[in-house]
Amino acid sequence: MTTATTAPAREGHIDPAAAFVPVQTRSERPTSYDPADFGQPTGREVNWKHTPVARLKALLADEPTAEGAVAYGTDGVPEGVIVASMGHDAAVRGEHFRPEDLPSALAWKHAANALHVRIPADAELDAPVRVDVTGTGGLAHAHVIVEALPHARATVLLYHSGTAQYAQNVEIIVRDGAALNLVTVQRWDDDAVHVSAHQARVDRDASLTHVVVSLGGGVVRVNPSVELAGPGADGKLYGLSFADGGQHLESQVYLHHKGPHTVGDVLYKGALQGAEAHSVWIGDVLIGPDATGTDSYEANRNLVLTEGARADSIPNLEIETGDIVGAGHASATGRFDDEQLFYLQARGIPEDEARRLVVLGFLGEIAQKTGIPALEEELTAAIEEELASGADA
Numbered sequence: 001m002t003t004a005t006t007a008p009a010r011e012g013h014i015d016p017a018a019a020f021v022p023v024q025t026r027s028e029r030p031t032s033y034d035p036a037d038f039g040q041p042t043g044r045e046v047n048w049k050h051t052p053v054a055r056l057k058a059l060l061a062d063e064p065t066a067e068g069a070v071a072y073g074t075d076g077v078p079e080g081v082i083v084a085s086m087g088h089d090a091a092v093r094g095e096h097f098r099p100e101d102l103p104s105a106l107a108w109k110h111a112a113n114a115l116h117v118r119i120p121a122d123a124e125l126d127a128p129v130r131v132d133v134t135g136t137g138g139l140a141h142a143h144v145i146v147e148a149l150p151h152a153r154a155t156v157l158l159y160h161s162g163t164a165q166y167a168q169n170v171e172i173i174v175r176d177g178a179a180l181n182l183v184t185v186q187r188w189d190d191d192a193v194h195v196s197a198h199q200a201r202v203d204r205d206a207s208l209t210h211v212v213v214s215l216g217g218g219v220v221r222v223n224p225s226v227e228l229a230g231p232g233a234d235g236k237l238y239g240l241s242f243a244d245g246g247q248h249l250e251s252q253v254y255l256h257h258k259g260p261h262t263v264g265d266v267l268y269k270g271a272l273q274g275a276e277a278h279s280v281w282i283g284d285v286l287i288g289p290d291a292t293g294t295d296s297y298e299a300n301r302n303l304v305l306t307e308g309a310r311a312d313s314i315p316n317l318e319i320e321t322g323d324i325v326g327a328g329h330a331s332a333t334g335r336f337d338d339e340q341l342f343y344l345q346a347r348g349i350p351e352d353e354a355r356r357l358v359v360l361g362f363l364g365e366i367a368q369k370t371g372i373p374a375l376e377e378e379l380t381a382a383i384e385e386e387l388a389s390g391a392d393a
Contacts, residue, residue: 066138135164188217204230245274
């Protein structure tokens with residue numbers, strides 16, 4: 001495998017040798033396997049300007065993984081689902097994934113072997129395939145491959161806890177006719193820093209449901225990029241976050257409609273409470289020139305519970321063909337709906353309880369989309385704990 005690749009300049013752009021042209025859209029970003037091809041982020045770049053770069057210092061240094069920094073638990077995973085993936089040139093690794101920033105390139109370099117979760121062709125797994133990622137401290141890098149072979153049906157859960165400085169790549173390939181539900185949960189300790197790049201390709205008549213749940217960690221930045229490559233591909237991208245004081249929770253979402261008659265649905269919801277609680281959502285949708293018959297919509301909703309919290313929300317939409325079914329985007333950030341609270345209080349529900357019910361109803365929609373009942377119950381309890389801690393503060 002070539003050690004580095006760079007995305008070609010798009011037609012009509014000025015030659016970089018003649019003049020500097022800043023990258024403005026997700027589809028223009030250069031990619032490379034070599035960390036040396038990326039400069040140190042300053043916080044002024046379009047993909048870093050909302051991120052607390054200084055807090056990512058460990059993940060921007062070209063240093064190897066610390067021994068024992070992260071443990072991976074795969075107990076209960078069916079036999080044959082975890083397969084060997086040794087070395088950077090192993091089969092499947094890099095088939096779709098291309099690092100587009102420095103932490104991702106460093107994770108590629110320092111994760112010599114990948115954790116490869118492969119769902120066999122035509123298999124229908126009733127129970128979720130759960131991988132527990134437990135940080136024990138220190139710097140760690142990872143490359144994870146989740147591959148659903150043709151006509152497979154499965155749910156894969158990546159569950160993160162403990163503490164670490166963790167740079168992670170997740171390469172997702174959904175083969176023809178397969179249906180994959182991938183859920184990533186971040187319930188790190190308060191001092192953890194987690195930067196993750198998820199890149200997915202969805203082939204002909206296949207579907208991917210991708211759910212990001214971020215509740216714990218000091219800085220958590222999970223950036224999903226999904227290419228609906230084959231005709232009839234379907235992508236559903238959902239997110240839930242609850243940021244407390246001092247937490248930074250971020251997702252930069254990219255959905256590329258490449259094949260014809262593809263369907264996309266993006267919905268991220270977040271709640272924030274406490275001083276300097278910060279969430280960032282950037283949603284980019286590209287409907288390519290061959291993506292005729294596309295139907296796509298993206299939305300981000302944020303509920304600010306206290307003074308001092310901030311939510312940045314930026315939806316973007318590029319359309320390169322006029323032959324589509326529909327496309328749109330929306331973003332809303334606000335406080336409690338006074339009419340909802342009044343309705344509940346008018347029926348004898350105390351104000352604190354009314355607020356709790358509103359938040360649970362708001363975020364519960366995404367918790368249900370995980371498709372894992374036990375996890376939905378856990379997340380509901382976790383949201384209630386977050387609310388209770390805010391009320392006690």
